[in-house]
Amino acid sequence: MLLxxxxxxxxxxxxxxxxxxxxxxxxxxxxLHAVNMKTMNHYFSHTLPNGLRLVHLPSKxxxxxxxxxxxxxxxxxxxxxxxxxxxxxxxxxxxxKKRKAWHILNRMENVGGELNxxxxxxxxxxxxxxxxxxFQRALELQADLIFNSIFPExxxxxxxxxxxxxxxxxxxxxxxxxxxxxxxxxxxxxxLGHNILGDEKSLLTFNSNSxxxxxxxxxxxxxxxLFSMGDIKFDKIVKWADNLLGVIPDxxxxxxxxxxxxxxxxxxVIEKDTHQAHVxxxxxxxxxxxxxRISLFLLNNMLGGPGMNSRLNIALRERHGLVYxxxxxxxxxxxxxxxxxxxxxxxxNREKAxxxxxxxxxxxxxxxxxxxxxxxxxxxxxxxxxxxNDNKESLFLGLGKSFLHYNRYDSQxxxxxxxxxxxxxxxxxxxxxxxxxxxxFRLVYL
Numbered sequence: 001m002l003l004x005x006x007x008x009x010x011x012x013x014x015x016x017x018x019x020x021x022x023x024x025x026x027x028x029x030x031x032l033h034a035v036n037m038k039t040m041n042h043y044f045s046h047t048l049p050n051g052l053r054l055v056h057l058p059s060k061x062x063x064x065x066x067x068x069x070x071x072x073x074x075x076x077x078x079x080x081x082x083x084x085x086x087x088x089x090x091x092x093x094x095x096x097k098k099r100k101a102w103h104i105l106n107r108m109e110n111v112g113g114e115l116n117x118x119x120x121x122x123x124x125x126x127x128x129x130x131x132x133x134x135f136q137r138a139l140e141l142q143a144d145l146i147f148n149s150i151f152p153e154x155x156x157x158x159x160x161x162x163x164x165x166x167x168x169x170x171x172x173x174x175x176x177x178x179x180x181x182x183x184x185x186x187x188x189x190x191x192l193g194h195n196i197l198g199d200e201k202s203l204l205t206f207n208s209n210s211x212x213x214x215x216x217x218x219x220x221x222x223x224x225x226l227f228s229m230g231d232i233k234f235d236k237i238v239k240w241a242d243n244l245l246g247v248i249p250d251x252x253x254x255x256x257x258x259x260x261x262x263x264x265x266x267x268x269v270i271e272k273d274t275h276q277a278h279v280x281x282x283x284x285x286x287x288x289x290x291x292x293r294i295s296l297f298l299l300n301n302m303l304g305g306p307g308m309n310s311r312l313n314i315a316l317r318e319r320h321g322l323v324y325x326x327x328x329x330x331x332x333x334x335x336x337x338x339x340x341x342x343x344x345x346x347x348x349n350r351e352k353a354x355x356x357x358x359x360x361x362x363x364x365x366x367x368x369x370x371x372x373x374x375x376x377x378x379x380x381x382x383x384x385x386x387x388x389n390d391n392k393e394s395l396f397l398g399l400g401k402s403f404l405h406y407n408r409y410d411s412q413x414x415x416x417x418x419x420x421x422x423x424x425x426x427x428x429x430x431x432x433x434x435x436x437x438x439x440x441f442r443l444v445y446l
Contacts, residue, residue, distance in 0.1 A: 042411045044234040045403070048242060050250040051222030055403040056237055057229040059392065064230025066138045067127025068146050069400040072218035074121045075191040075257060075333075083163070083198010084206065084214050086119040090163060091211055092126060093117070094155035096148040101155060107141045108134070115141070119196055122333055125400060129393065132230050136240055139226075143244045146219060151211040160203050167197045174274050174445050175344055182280045182443045185268070186338055190260035221245065223253035227400035229392070259335040260284075267442040277350040278445040281357070282340030285434050288332045288405050294418050295426040296330055296339065296434060302377045303360070303435075304328030304341055306384070315356050316343060322353045334405065339434050347446060361440075364431040368424045378419055385412065 045055045077084045093115075094101045108115045113130030126145060128138040171177055180195045187193035226241055265283060272278075286293040304312040304327045312326045326343035345353045388394065389412070402409045410418075 043399070043409050046234075046238050048221065048246050050246065050248055051220075052241070052245055052248075052250075053225045053403065053407070054238060054241055055225060055227045055399060055409065056232070056234045057227075057396070057399050057409070058231065058234075059229050060231055061392070062132055062231070063129065063392070064132040064135055064138075064228070064232060065127065065129055065393070065396040066135060066142065066228045066230075067125060067226075067396070067400055068142055069225040069227060069404045070124040070126075070146070070219055071122070071223045071253070071255065071404055072214075073119055073123050074194050074196050076122075076218060076255060077191060077194070077214075080202065080205070081210070081214065082194060082202035083196075084202075084210070085124060086196050086198060087159075087163065087203065087206055088211055088214050089117045089119045089124050089126075090159050091151050091155070092145045092149050094159060095150050095152040096144045097150055098148065099144060101152075104141070104145070108138060111137065113138065121192055121194075121196065123401065123404060125397065127397070127400070132232055135228075135230065135232055135237070139237075139240055140244060146224070147245070147248055149212075149215065151208040153208050156207060156211075160206065163197060163203060164200055167199070170197060174272055174276075174278050175342075178278050178280050178342070178443060178445055179340070181270075182282070182340060182441065183338060185266065185443060186263065186282070186284060186441055187260045187336075188263045190258075192260055192333060192336070217254040220253045221248055221250040223255070225400055225404045227396070227403060229396045229399060257335065265439055265441045269444045269446060272445040274445050276344040277347040278342070278344050279350060279354060279442070280340055280342045281354075281440045281442040282338060283434065283440050285330055285337035285339040286332060287335050287337055289334070290332075290337075292426070292430055292433075293330075293332055293337070295422050295430045298374075298377060298381055298419060298422055299364075299427050299430055299435075300328050300330045300339065301381050301384075302373075303364070307380060309380075311360050312341065312343075312357060315360055316345075316353055320352070320356065322346075322349045322356070326353075326357075350444070350446075358437045361431075361435045361437050364428075365436050368428040371424055374422070374424050374427060378422070381419055382416055385415065 043055060043057045045053065047053050073085050074083075093104050096104070099107075104115075108128050108130060111130060111134050113128055113134060115126075115128045117124070117126045119125075126142055128142060130138050184193035184195070226245075228237060286296055301307070302311060304310050307313075308318075310326075310328075312328065316323045316326045323343045323345045326341070328339070328341045330339045331337060341357055343353060343357070399409050
């Protein structure tokens, strides 16, 4: 469930993310019949014989959600496939064995629904939002996209042009571009450092065969989670999914992820002829499976989270008026992570703002924070969780991501317990591991 929070409280490129939970969910007891379903205290799960996992979060609403989470993203590309995961996500909407692009476009739109997708470094999501009576329609359509896409050659050139325009737009935004260039420094020589969008050289080589090849390698039942939310009986969802997808044979996905090698921290200044100086600093952090990640999440929220009372916002904006925006972010991957601090400022204020950031970090590393400061931070974070509970779409996406990587989905109560268990010593140790100024990479656009 903490994954949900990371979506909503951390800056993510959307080919990155958002997220959190629907507090007290009322669940009807569903008869299990002959289906081997797991009933947790707030969600249901089931695995089809071919390995495809299903998870459903009940929600009393006329609006329902259905999606597929695929454990494949930018880091799974071969060297000659730079940008392939994102290209595949685009091409899913361009034709299947039974549908043309126009039919795909209109299938959910005609009933007032939405069809969306995005790509991250490690996942691809396809999902839909609709009135609950159209659940089967949404499920069938998405199943068709995931398992029957054909990459029509006449659509590829047009879609490559769309992606190239997306790249050009992105490169015109230094406050966005600097994050990708920074990750490429921190994960130098590794696919985790690659821009999700790819580049023109690679994109122009893609064709039907290369797109289908990527899907054959990774879009396998055992590498996918079907996740849903809404006022729908889970045994019905299992039946529909089994009828649609149960016959698809499973085979092992060709995932061969290698953790990135250690890279020595460096500092770079790049001339970009920007009106502001853009500064980002940080280093590697904890993976999705590292328990220290939760302590880092709380520390990050205190340091430069969404609250106007974050330590960096007070130091740089409120006290000195040096920045409009300063933020800290963490992103966790399956075997590593990254933590960063970003701000934009007038070039003449860059050095002063940088010194103030380093001063804040040094204070965190020199001595543990007071108990009352940690208690206040916990109270704020738990309150943010409660507020974010109303974001159903983010909650739903967090469900899919959590189940994809953990095969479980923690309740709000469990997340709160994890936060409450964090000690001042935990925060101090994490600060020294992640935010010690002498360990940080630094990148500046001028």
